[in-house]
Amino acid sequence: MTTTSPTTGEPEPIVALEGVRRRFGTVDALAGLDLIVPANRITVLLGPNGAGKTTAIRMITGALDAHAGSVRTFGLDPSIYGEEVRRRCGVVSAKPALYDRLSGHANLAYAAELYGLGRGDQIDRRIRDAAARFGIEHALEHRVGGFSTGMKTRLALARSILHQPDLLLFDEPTSGLDPESSHAVLEMIREMTDDGRTVVMCTHLLLEAEGLADKVIVMEDGTDLVAGTPTELTQRFWPGTVVLVGAEAPVDPAPLARIPGVRQVEADTDPCQVRLHLDGDHRTPDVVLALLANGLRLTRVEPIQPSLEDLYFAVRTKKDIADDGGRQLSPVERPDDGLPPAAVTDRHRQVAALTGWPGSEEAR
Amino acid sequence: MTAPAVSPTTPAPSRGGWLDLSWKRVRIVARSDLRQLIEDKGFWMPMVFLGAIFFLIIPTVLLMTITKIGDVKVVNQVSETLKVLPPSAQAQIQGESPEGKTAYALAVFLLAPVAIVVPLTISTAIGASTIVGERERGTGEFLAHSPAHEREIYLGKLIASLLPGYATTLMGFGVYSLIVNLFVGPEVGGWFFPTQSWWVLMLWVVPPFLALTLSIVLRLSAKVKSTAAAQQAAGLVTLPMIGIAYSQSTGALFGAESAGFWLGVVAWIVAAFGLSRGMRAVSRARLLGVADGV
Numbered sequence: 117m118t119t120t121s122p123t124t125g126e127p128e129p130i131v132a133l134e135g136v137r138r139r140f141g142t143v144d145a146l147a148g149l150d151l152i153v154p155a156n157r158i159t160v161l162l163g164p165n166g167a168g169k170t171t172a173i174r175m176i177t178g179a180l181d182a183h184a185g186s187v188r189t190f191g192l193d194p195s196i197y198g199e200e201v202r203r204r205c206g207v208v209s210a211k212p213a214l215y216d217r218l219s220g221h222a223n224l225a226y227a228a229e230l231y232g233l234g235r236g237d238q239i240d241r242r243i244r245d246a247a248a249r250f251g252i253e254h255a256l257e258h259r260v261g262g263f264s265t266g267m268k269t270r271l272a273l274a275r276s277i278l279h280q281p282d283l284l285l286f287d288e289p290t291s292g293l294d295p296e297s298s299h300a301v302l303e304m305i306r307e308m309t310d311d312g313r314t315v316v317m318c319t320h321l322l323l324e325a326e327g328l329a330d331k332v333i334v335m336e337d338g339t340d341l342v343a344g345t346p347t348e349l350t351q352r353f354w355p356g357t358v359v360l361v362g363a364e365a366p367v368d369p370a371p372l373a374r375i376p377g378v379r380q381v382e383a384d385t386d387p388c389q390v391r392l393h394l395d396g397d398h399r400t401p402d403v404v405l406a407l408l409a410n411g412l413r414l415t416r417v418e419p420i421q422p423s424l425e426d427l428y429f430a431v432r433t434k435k436d437i438a439d440d441g442g443r444q445l446s447p448v449e450r451p452d453d454g455l456p457p458a459a460v461t462d463r464h465r466q467v468a469a470l471t472g473w474p475g476s477e478e479a480r
Numbered sequence: 481m482t483a484p485a486v487s488p489t490t491p492a493p494s495r496g497g498w499l500d501l502s503w504k505r506v507r508i509v510a511r512s513d514l515r516q517l518i519e520d521k522g523f524w525m526p527m528v529f530l531g532a533i534f535f536l537i538i539p540t541v542l543l544m545t546i547t548k549i550g551d552v553k554v555v556n557q558v559s560e561t562l563k564v565l566p567p568s569a570q571a572q573i574q575g576e577s578p579e580g581k582t583a584y585a586l587a588v589f590l591l592a593p594v595a596i597v598v599p600l601t602i603s604t605a606i607g608a609s610t611i612v613g614e615r616e617r618g619t620g621e622f623l624a625h626s627p628a629h630e631r632e633i634y635l636g637k638l639i640a641s642l643l644p645g646y647a648t649t650l651m652g653f654g655v656y657s658l659i660v661n662l663f664v665g666p667e668v669g670g671w672f673f674p675t676q677s678w679w680v681l682m683l684w685v686v687p688p689f690l691a692l693t694l695s696i697v698l699r700l701s702a703k704v705k706s707t708a709a710a711q712q713a714a715g716l717v718t719l720p721m722i723g724i725a726y727s728q729s730t731g732a733l734f735g736a737e738s739a740g741f742w743l744g745v746v747a748w749i750v751a752a753f754g755l756s757r758g759m760r761a762v763s764r765a766r767l768l769g770v771a772d773g774v
């Protein structure tokens with residue numbers, strides 16, 4: 117059951133952060149973060165290392181207090197109602213935070229007791245059920261110190277749902293996992309919302325947020341750059357349709373730009389391919405006919421759905437441009453964000469071209 | 481399945497004093513820490529070894545040498561030196577023969593500091609790493625996000641640090657009493673140990689000294705950056721504490737019968753102050769390792 121706002125009738129958000137600031141020494145970990153987490157959805161906090169994702173999670177449970185701004189979790193201020201809030205949250209941190217000297221069962225039993233479930237056969241059954249759900253029941257009697265990273269993550273996930281929390285907070289849960297285990301963990305997270313839980317997941321890996329996020333909040337430097345559902349954001353940043361067109365021979369882009377409905381023609385690395393930016397989906401059949409009329413022997417017509425990665429770089433590019441007073445940053449000027457400068461610049465150019473933002477010509 | 485959000489008008493929980501603590505959660509934290517210690521052979525083996533050296537091996541060798549082997553010249557010399565003890569202590573020394581008197585004085589007065597050294601050493605070693613260790617292992621994150629209050633975590637960890645040292649001392653004390661009675665008892669007309677002063681020392685004086693030292697050590701553990709730094713700092717704190725405890729406990733045994741009691745009273749008052757101060761050192765930010773200065 118979810119509470120609804122008496123004024124709007126909309127479901128109340130599970131988490132609402134408004135203008136939250138938190139400073140560590142001289143560093144602003146959060147610099148006016150606004151964040152709304154809707155109920156029964158997966159909200160992904162996306163951003164590079166140091167964006168403030170982990171600090172945001174800590175604010176939500178009240179593990180850390182805000183220096184300014186307002187934090188509400190389940191409508192409560194966690195700095196006052198911390199115990200009540202934390203009892204209803206399940207957290208999995210980037211490091212699984214398990215006691216290596218204890219067995220898997222003892223780790224879960226400790227959590228069960230701390231969260232007020234007590235002990236006994238019933239709790240024991242619940243522990244085994246939670247472990248079975250994440251495929252770790254066979255190792256429950258073994259010491260956690262001997263577990264692989266994947267097993268530890270599974271155990272940490274089992275621990276997080278043991279007390280049946282309303283809100284699950286996952287801080288880079290696939291950190292250190294191989295691709296197969298990562299995939300399995302993400303599947304499990306997806307399943308968790310099936311029983312009506314609200315999930316907040318932090319990641320800097322775009323691919324893992326793809327297909328999982330009901331809502332995306334892109335963060336950087338302790339603040340939110342943009343927030344919305346993937347569809348909303350895609351429509352906002354790419355209002356039209358992009359179609360990849362392939363032909364038998366190299367394509368001359370100039371005449372294609374004159375076809376009605378084509379807003380922009382973007383060259384591809386393959387000279388036999390171009391990307392056409394159209395007004396909308398409805399233009400595609402007419403454009404294909406026009407291409408054929410232009411004598412092109414088509415080998416491929418493929419609508420392109422911008423990925424979360426495209427979105428992420430689009431948002432960051434926009435911020436870089438804004439930060440730089442509208443001028444595209446050169447690789448040398450870019451702050452160190454942990455990515456190779458050339459790769460970032462190429463990507464920025466692509467996205468700037470794709471989105472047609474100011475500075476894209478310069479970038480080109 | 482989401483439960484209804486609690487109304488923002490819910491009255492703020494009272495978390496003002498000792499009565500608001502959940503002692504159940506204190507026990508849970510302490511039990512988990514103790515279980516981890518028990519699971520770690522590398523921890524309890526040296527603990528047993530330390531207890532055995534101070535409570536079994538050294539007393540056995542000394543008392544047996546004096547009472548059974550008995551080099552008359554050496555015993556007489558030691559017996560002569562007993563005259564430097566305070567008159568109140570001299571009056572308590574029992575035994576007819578020089579061997580008996582020497583063994584009695586050794587068992588009752590001179591080995592007393594052992595009762596302080598062993599628990600302080602063991603408990604300090606555990607306490608020093610208890611909070612910084614959570615941070616280093618990343619398990620501080622789990623505790624910080626748990627419903628447990630910082631004070632409950634602090635007290636749980638204090639108890640988990642205090643119990644192994646004190647339990648070892650009590651067990652060692654039992655063994656020591658047996659050895660003393662076996663070797664010295666026949667010299668003084670029967671089993672006599674523990675004396676009243678020793679009971680006071682073990683049950684009334686040692687616990688507050690232990691609690692006080694741990695309150696300082698846990699504070700350090702919460703504030704320093706690494707376990708190694710915590711061990712170093714704890715060593716610096718513990719040495720003078722051992723010195724004070726050593727001299728005070730010996731004084732209590734030598735002094736008037738009420739000396740031990742009053743020493744205990746003062747130690748409990750100081751320990752209570754230390755604990756209330758120490759409790760404030762544990763914060764969620766420190767468990768997470770993001771507090772200023774950590």
